[in-house]
Structures are given as structure tokens and as C-alpha cells.
Amino acid sequence: MEEHAQIALLHDGVPLLGFALVFVLLFRRLGLGATLGYLVAGAIVGPQILGLVGGAQSKMGIAELGIALLLFLVGLELSPGRLWRMRRDIFGLGTLQVALCGLAVSGVILIGTSFSVEAALALGLPLALSSTAQVLPMLQSAGRMRTPLGERAFSILLFQDLSIVPLITIIAAMSRNPAHAAGTPGWLLAVYTLAAIAGLVLAGRYLLRPLFRLIGNLGEREMFVFAGLFTVIASAAIMDALGVSPALGAFVAGVMLADSPYRHELEADVEPFRSILLGLFFLAVGMTLNLHAIAERPLFVAGMAAALIVVKTGIIMGLAMLFGMKWRQAFALGLLLSQGGEFGFVLFAEAQQAFLIENEAASVFGAIVTLSMATTPFLMMATARLRAQPEPSAEGLERPSSDGSNAIVIGYGRFGQTVAQMLIGQKISVTLVDTDVAMIETAGSFGMKVYYGDGTRVDILRQAGAAEAELLLFCQDGDKLDTEALEAIHHAFPEATIFVRAFDRRSVMKMKGAPIAGAVREMYESAIVMARRAMDSVGVDGAEIDRTEAEYRRRDQERLQVQKQTGDLRAARGMMFTHASAEAAAEAEDMEGPRP
Numbered sequence: 001m002e003e004h005a006q007i008a009l010l011h012d013g014v015p016l017l018g019f020a021l022v023f024v025l026l027f028r029r030l031g032l033g034a035t036l037g038y039l040v041a042g043a044i045v046g047p048q049i050l051g052l053v054g055g056a057q058s059k060m061g062i063a064e065l066g067i068a069l070l071l072f073l074v075g076l077e078l079s080p081g082r083l084w085r086m087r088r089d090i091f092g093l094g095t096l097q098v099a100l101c102g103l104a105v106s107g108v109i110l111i112g113t114s115f116s117v118e119a120a121l122a123l124g125l126p127l128a129l130s131s132t133a134q135v136l137p138m139l140q141s142a143g144r145m146r147t148p149l150g151e152r153a154f155s156i157l158l159f160q161d162l163s164i165v166p167l168i169t170i171i172a173a174m175s176r177n178p179a180h181a182a183g184t185p186g187w188l189l190a191v192y193t194l195a196a197i198a199g200l201v202l203a204g205r206y207l208l209r210p211l212f213r214l215i216g217n218l219g220e221r222e223m224f225v226f227a228g229l230f231t232v233i234a235s236a237a238i239m240d241a242l243g244v245s246p247a248l249g250a251f252v253a254g255v256m257l258a259d260s261p262y263r264h265e266l267e268a269d270v271e272p273f274r275s276i277l278l279g280l281f282f283l284a285v286g287m288t289l290n291l292h293a294i295a296e297r298p299l300f301v302a303g304m305a306a307a308l309i310v311v312k313t314g315i316i317m318g319l320a321m322l323f324g325m326k327w328r329q330a331f332a333l334g335l336l337l338s339q340g341g342e343f344g345f346v347l348f349a350e351a352q353q354a355f356l357i358e359n360e361a362a363s364v365f366g367a368i369v370t371l372s373m374a375t376t377p378f379l380m381m382a383t384a385r386l387r388a389q390p391e392p393s394a395e396g397l398e399r400p401s402s403d404g405s406n407a408i409v410i411g412y413g414r415f416g417q418t419v420a421q422m423l424i425g426q427k428i429s430v431t432l433v434d435t436d437v438a439m440i441e442t443a444g445s446f447g448m449k450v451y452y453g454d455g456t457r458v459d460i461l462r463q464a465g466a467a468e469a470e471l472l473l474f475c476q477d478g479d480k481l482d483t484e485a486l487e488a489i490h491h492a493f494p495e496a497t498i499f500v501r502a503f504d505r506r507s508v509m510k511m512k513g514a515p516i517a518g519a520v521r522e523m524y525e526s527a528i529v530m531a532r533r534a535m536d537s538v539g540v541d542g543a544e545i546d547r548t549e550a551e552y553r554r555r556d557q558e559r560l561q562v563q564k565q566t567g568d569l570r571a572a573r574g575m576m577f578t579h580a581s582a583e584a585a586a587e588a589e590d591m592e593g594p595r596p
Helices: 002-029 034-045 056-076 080-085 087-112 117-127 132-141 148-162 164-173 178-182 186-218 221-241 246-256 263-288 291-296 298-322 327-336 342-353 359-382 414-425 437-445 458-463 483-492 505-510 524-537 542-566 579-592
Strands: 407-410 430-434 450-452 471-474 497-502 518-521
Touching (some): 002 263, 056 148, 056 221, 056 263, 087 117, 117 342, 132 327, 132 359, 148 246, 186 221, 263 342, 327 359, 342 359, 414 471, 458 483, 483 497, 505 542, 518 524
């Protein structure tokens, strides 16, 4: 029996992982996200198309641990203080979103179908929940998790996950299954939930932190993996035993460890398991879709998915604007959360067990959830221009004018700010020029007058007073300037000394022979400072540090001169400090003996 199970595992694993690999790579390449790739792969290998893999329900049971791991990692990102700061969005905006969207979608189902009120609620309320597993990775990959949009989306998603408990209670209360009559009352389930959360909080403070401290002192890296998985599984199991969402327990455990010094280690250890199990969850969902039932009603599935997206987008956008968001961000939030979510599949199963809906209805509405999830990446891409904040207008901004300054700084970013402030600190009058409207407005709020204009143009420089200036300092990003441009500027203003911020060695090579006093590579000096501090921290003698810096500067300058002459970036490679040159130097030192 065990041998048969092992063979079945191997037999299922090859097509599952193989198809998942192909479709996830393909869908990521197309910008559609991994979730849709997993769903399509599961549907294809499942029993209704190729029939390569069976037992979707058993795999779903294991894969739901991926949802718990996702919520655990989300909890690790949220300290209790940050959670308290977000309470208005979580319990205000989140409550209104779930209630209004759930009732509105239930109304659409009631009007558009022959379902009873109870069945419409059992289908509509779960559709108010969005896909945490799809939205959070989208926000994280775009780097928008800690933006106002990301925090609002996360607040709503968090409340949606918390709302699974009352939604299960509502479905249980409407149940037509006689076996449910003896089940746990809703009020008692709520008491159990609060008691379990309090118990997890205490366990996190008095058991988990000492445990991780002990593991850290022992230096056993693999034990962090065991302890992290134990924490997630144990907290999820406690909630599951009480009939509450296991993911809620995992989330609470994560929050309790968010302020601990072991947070980053836990994130790194748990993340691979989360990715694998979450992928398996979506594969199993794809396998369970009843494609025949969907094929019989394609227009209904498409129409209901469209209605779901429109209703949720409109309601969430309206609520977000009510909570102070601008319409573009509110629209983006509505689209981002417009799909159905993975917990809908769980609640549809609960509704089946409660005899509120048939298996066919669960499959059709599962397809509606899947289709709505598939549309999210397309909708976000299609509306990118509409949602983008309009570029600040340069209208009304003052153009450069000669005010008799000794220096003109072109580019007032992080580099130009330092240059300008040091000159001003030496009582040198400075005119500032930039094309970044947002930067100009921000600088104004700090009391700095920045003129709008492209400072690489001779006519703009002349308006700014370059003919009377002693210094022209080009501090803008990128490498727009080359020898020809700099010669034109020098010809127009021969009395001004020119300095240029260079992006890298290639930028310096582009300015070969240019009439400038100097080109400063933007990271060059700061990198040398860091290297000096690093050597000092490990006990290298100060004189040796000075010698190493001087030798590096000499080699680098000579190599740069050769590169400028030849135009070849790879020229004079032998002058670099490399592992080979270090080993050769060490061997020569051993032969000569120690320095006197």
C-alpha cells in the first residue's frame, strides 16, 4: 500500500510540476501572473482534459497550508503598532467593502438566476472576498506594498480573511443539512475565536520568542525551518479545531513575531514552502473545475464574471473616495480587488455541505471566480495610462533668469542638492535649474528656489546667467552630455569652469577631450569611503588603508586614461585588483619576507 502511494506521488508529481513550470513561466512572460498559470495547468492535467493527475481534493487539503503560510508571512510584515495604526481602514473600510459588495453581488445573482435568497447569499457573500494570493504578490513585485494604495488594499484583504469566520457562521445558520443543527452556535464560535487569538498572543510572547532565542544561540539554521513550520501549522491547527479559518491563526502567529529579531530569518526559511504549497493550491483548484458544466453555460459565466468585476470596482472605488483617496488611486484599488478570491472555493464547499447549492453551481461559480482572477492583470495593464497620475505641469513655473550668481547647478536631485548646499554654505551664490516639476515644487517647500528648464541647452544656460557665472556644475541623472555638447557649452561660456557628474566609466569615456575641469563618477568617492571603513573595522592599519586607497586611485586613473584613448572598456584589465593579482602579490611578499 505504501509502495503504491509512493508510485502515485511520483506519477502525479511529474506532470503537475512540469505543466506548472511551463504555464507559470509562459504567463509570467505575458505579464499575467503566476496564479492564472497554475489554474490553467491544473485544469489541463486534471481529469476533465488530459486526465494525467487525479485526487484533487486530497491535494487541496495539503495545499491549503500554503494559504496559512502566506498569511503568516503577511503577519510578519505587520507589527502590532502598525496594525493598530491601520485599524480605521481594516475595520471601517474593510467592513463596508465586504458587507456592501457581498449584498450587491447577492442581489445580482438573485435577479439574474432562479436561486433562492439563501443560495444567492451563500454564493454572493463569498464573491465579496478578493484573492489575497494574487493581489499581494502583484503589490510586492511592483514595490507598492507600503504605498497608500498598497496599505489600503492590504487592510481590505486582511479584513476579508478575518470575515471568513462570520461568513461560515452565516452559511451554517442558513443550513438545510440536519447534521448541522447540533453544530457549534455562532456566538460560541466567536468566543472560541477570541480565546484562541488571546492564547496565540500569549504563546507568541512567552513560548515562541524564548524558543527562537534558544535556536539562535545554538546556531542551528535548519531548526529555524522546523520551528517556523511548527509555528504556522500549530496555530492553524488550533483555529481549525475550533471551526475557525486556519489562516487566521497563522496570521496572528506572524504578527506576534513581527517585532522579534528573528523575523527576517523566518521569512527566508518559510518563503520557499509558501511558494510551493500556494502553487499546489491553485493547481488543485484548476483540477476541481467542472469544465463540462462551464461549457454548457459560457455566456452566463462570462456575464456574471463581468458583473462581479463592475459591481466590486464601483463599490470599492466609491468607498475609497469616501475614505479620502483621489479618484485615480480609488479606481486602481477597485480594479485590483475586483476579482473573486481563493477563499470563495472554501465557502462554496461549505455551502454545498449545508445543502444550499448543488455541485454544478459550485463549479460554475468557481469558474466565475477563476475568470475574474484572470482578468485582473489585463485590466491593470489596460488602464495603466488612465490610472497614472498626470505629469505635473510646468505651466506657471518660473524660467531661468540671470541673477548674477557665481555658480549654476543643473540638476537638483540627490547629487545636486549636496553640491548646491555646500556652495551656499561657503557664501557662493547659486542658481538652480531642473526639469523635474515635482522636485521643483518639493524644493520650494524647503525654501529652495529652483528654475524650470533643460540646463544642457545653451539658450537656457544663457537665460540663467551662464555668461557671468564662474562655475557650471552639471549634476543631473544619466549621461546626456558628451564631448560635442560640452564643447558647445564651453564655446558659448568660455569664462566658466565646468564640472560634470558622470554616471560611470562609460560616461567619462564619452567626454574624452571635453573642455571640462573634472568629471566626478557619482558613486566613486562614496564607495572608497565605505571600503576604508570596512578595512578599519577588521583592524587594518591606518597607514595600510591610505596606501591601498592611493594605489587603487593610481591604477584606476591610469586605466581610465587608457580606456579613453582606446575607447575600449576592457582595456588595461591587468591594472585592476583581482583575486589573481592578490594571490601573486601574496606569493611575492612571501618570497621577499615581511616589510621592514
